[in-house]
Amino acid sequence: MDSAAIDRFEASRGRLASLAYRLLGSAADAEDAVQDTFLRWQAADRERVEVPEAWLTKVVTNLCIDRLRSARVRHERAAGAWLPEPLLDGDPMLGPADTFEQRESVSLAVLTLLERLSPVERAVYILREAFSYSHAEIAGILDITESASQQHVHRARTRVTAERRRAEADPASARRVVEEFLAAATTGRTERLVALLTDDVTAVSDGAGLGKRLLRYETRERVAAFVRAGFRPTPAKRRLAGGSPAMHIAWVNGSPAILAVVDNRIAGAVVCEVGDGRITSLSGIAAANRLARLNEAWRRHxxxxxxxxAW
Structure with a gap:
């Protein structure tokens, strides 16, 4: 393959990776899909490819759909132990963030909700909302009709918006809420914790990857109790973390997050969705394999x- 063909692919690599990450919710799987797309590009009769960008988009999207449909992935995600992989803001895989829809489409809350869509609905929703493809373009990418594309987008929007308030918090205000939340969690002020949570707050945790299923909590009181227990320092937790972590606040997938850091290594992350001055959802991730790319970015950060x- 000549250098011009390689350069043409590399010019699209970032956009392809961002699309694949939104579709798969995993940076590692997204990188695999982009590499498979490169191999298809390498083997293609490129003289007959009229619009390389459209061709590459079609290939990576359909590779991701095939992956989502695979028996292995369906089993992993149906087992109840899957969370989207968090990425530090500034990671190029997060892709475009110029509009509210683009920023929302990469939040952990929305990536989790997208799991409830069919692979095709998920693809249509992301192509439309995050990348602003027309229904005609989406029809060509997925080999469906424009009418089918419109129907898929309508169904996907209905399901996503029915379970998510479309509100974007001011970054400075959101950070203050999370700082107060962390202070209340680490000092045992349970009443203040409850006051900082919305009535319909939800929390999910991978339990540091020690169990086979995610831990899920609803209602302010149960979430506050879970948070207070999780942030109460113990020798066992410090051993699991590899030491006594420092607690940082950083931005992950467009949301403020509490990061427990030991020797410049992130041992755990709690990503907080904030709206109207209170926390609407929490995602706790401590399984090492889900923090690999986050740690790579943190070391350069x-x-x-x-x-x-010192916690």
Missing amino acids: EPEAPVIH
């Missing part, structure tokens, strides 16, 4: 001083 120097 110049963090602010920790909120708590």
Whole structure:
């Protein structure tokens, strides 16, 4: 393959990776899909490809749909132990963030909700909402009709918006809420914790990857109790983390997150969705394999001083 063909692919790599990440919710799987797309591009009769960008988009989208339909992936995600892989803001895989729809489409809350859609509905929703493809273009990518594309988008929007308030918090205000939340969680002020949560708050945790299923909590009181227990320091938790972590606040998938950092390594992350001055959802991730890319970015990152120097 000549250098011009390689350069043409590389010019699209970032966009392809961002699309694949939104479709799969996993940076590692997205990288695999992009590499498979490159192999297809390498083997293609490129003289007959009229619009390389459209061709590459079609290939990576359909590879991701095939992956979502595979028996292995269906089993993993149906087992109840799957969460989207968190990415530090600034990671190129997060892709475009110019509009509210683009930012929302990569939030952990929306990536989790998208699991309830069929693979085709998910693809149509992302192509339309995050990348602004027309229904005619989506029809060509997925080999469906424009009418079918419109129907899929309508169904997907209905399901996503029915379970998510479309509100974007001011970053400074959202950070203040999370700082207060962390202070209340680490000092045992349960009443203040409850006050900082919305009535319909939800929390989900991978339990540090020690169990086979996610831990899920609803109602302010149950979420507050779970958070207070999780943030109560114990020798066992410090051993699991590899030491006494510092607590940082950073932005992950467009939302403020509490990061427990030991020796410049993120041992756990709690991503907080904030709306109307309170926390609407929490995602706790501590399984090492889900934090690999986040840690790679963190090592290149110049963090602010920790909120708590030693937990």
